[in-house]
Amino acid sequence: MNSPDTPILELRDVTKTYTVKQGLFGKSKPLTALNGISLQLNRSDVLGLVGESGCGKSTMAKILLGLEAPTSGQVLVDGKPIGGENRLELARRIQPIFQDPYSSLNPRKSIEDIIALPLRVHHIGDEASRLKKVRDILDVVGLPSRVLTNYPSQMSGGQRQRVAIARALVMRPEIVICDEPTSALDVSVQSQILNLLGELRREFNLTYLFISHDLAVVEHLATRVAVMYLGQVVEENSVEGMFVQTRHPYSKALLESVLTPEPGLGVPDTHLGMAYPNPIEPPSGCHFHPRCAAVSEICKQQAPRTQLTTYGRIKCHLHDETVQAKLVQA
């Protein structure tokens, strides 16, 4: 089963539905955060996952980390489905780096305690060998060992993010889920952290799922790109393919949009016309059609199929030959 071709991480038709209540006595309604997601990550790949705020990126991260169970579908690591019983083993192999280093470090703990926590939870080594591991990883992320006794409030955003990276890597995981790891940082620090992540990947042969709402950041680091819209992957491609020859109208709009200064705001709506839809009541047909520049009648009625392309996949009527042929006939 573990042939070299087995993807290290695979999602098979993963759907996640939350039940949300509107108002105090409102009715409970389903919110589909992930809708039939299938993705594969090969070892040493960096899959960039882009899409506006609210499209389900963090939900996917939580499912991959085993923190939430998918409503349906499967997550496989090295071809084996993840389940409740191998929680600790999963934790050794997949670790997260979060967006906001001001929230990801416990303010009541010293840096040493924060980075040593994974080793303690997994009963790795004794106190002395743990301290050595912590010092080593601090050096790797470019922090001096004198910060060990510091508290997070004494450090800058970039330094905190290095601590968060050290905590994620101290157990030497194979896969790192980076959920917008630079969005909350000063622009001057962002590239330092991105470079560090790139170096670490080479050094430890890591596989990244790199979540971002910013295509420019993804281009810098990713080998493959998946574009998400309202819980679905609408286009997946190699990074060259994506930037040289973008196909999906949504990917195009993302590319054209300028960088947003505020993290989490997503794409300025001037480029996309309408606001992001309410995920509780998604638009009919292709979910993107109300904002699409190339919308036609069929997009409003029928959801597009997933088409295979040379390097990836696309979900758009414009690139569905049977649909286009019918349109020409009519």
Next chain:
Amino acid sequence: MTHSSSALPPDPLLQETLAPTPAERLRRRVAGHKGLLFGGVVLGLLTIVALFAPLIAPHDPYAQNLMGRMQPPVFLDGTWEHILGTDHLGRDYLSRLIYGARISLLIGTVAALISGTIGTILGVSAGYFGGRVDAVVTFLINVRLALPVVLVALAVVALLGGSLTVVICVLGFLLWDRFAVVMRTSTLQVRNRDYVTAAQAIGGSTPRVILSEIMPNILNNLIVVITLEMAHAILLEAVLSFLGLGVQPPTPSWGLMVAEGKNMMLFEPWLVLIPGAVLFVLVLAINLLGDGLRDVTAPEGRN
């Protein structure tokens, strides 16, 4: 191996002028807070008095002297033999006050510990697990809030008879609501922070996540509620004892002393005023301490 491209720029924060540690900052804020210092010192003194009562009290608090009843305190032309005078049975008033501090502090501490344990377990579980657990706890809180504390305490004490143990248990099992409400809200605020998610992603067990990630970050709120509920319990004990349903004579309780003095209030007002005043000072000190602790541990939460 080099990390030149990601090397740290010289950071003033990490040079000689290191920002203060959280503990150091807390120490500085405490030193500058008058209410906190006053409350702390008064409560500390009263605790010492209570602990060393047998060494400090000039007389046996139970020794009656029917020949020397209701002698006035020194400042009302009494004698130095009985600095605060004697009560209606001729017992030394100062000694009874000193032993009474034991009762008040014991009841306040133990009742707050019991109710704090119950309320914290309920509140943290509700906040952390949410869903059905939260619904059950919220229901329990509402039931508890619908019970009038004094009436329930009266009924239980009337049924079981008044004693120190009964009073402590009744108060302990009745005063957990504020703990539950505050701990639930605090846990809700903290449980979705990324460091909690990180600990879960590391594989930390639920007890570990709650005890080492959540509790340290809501402890300041817990301490504030402990002080408030201590004061609350001390006052309620005084009320119950005053009504004859709390601590029973001849135990020296401040509430009981007020009750025993009230018949003579018009002629010897100091019999009521002295225990009333120390009760007031103790509760004030505890409240100032609680307010101060809230100020110094969560300066952003001040309104």
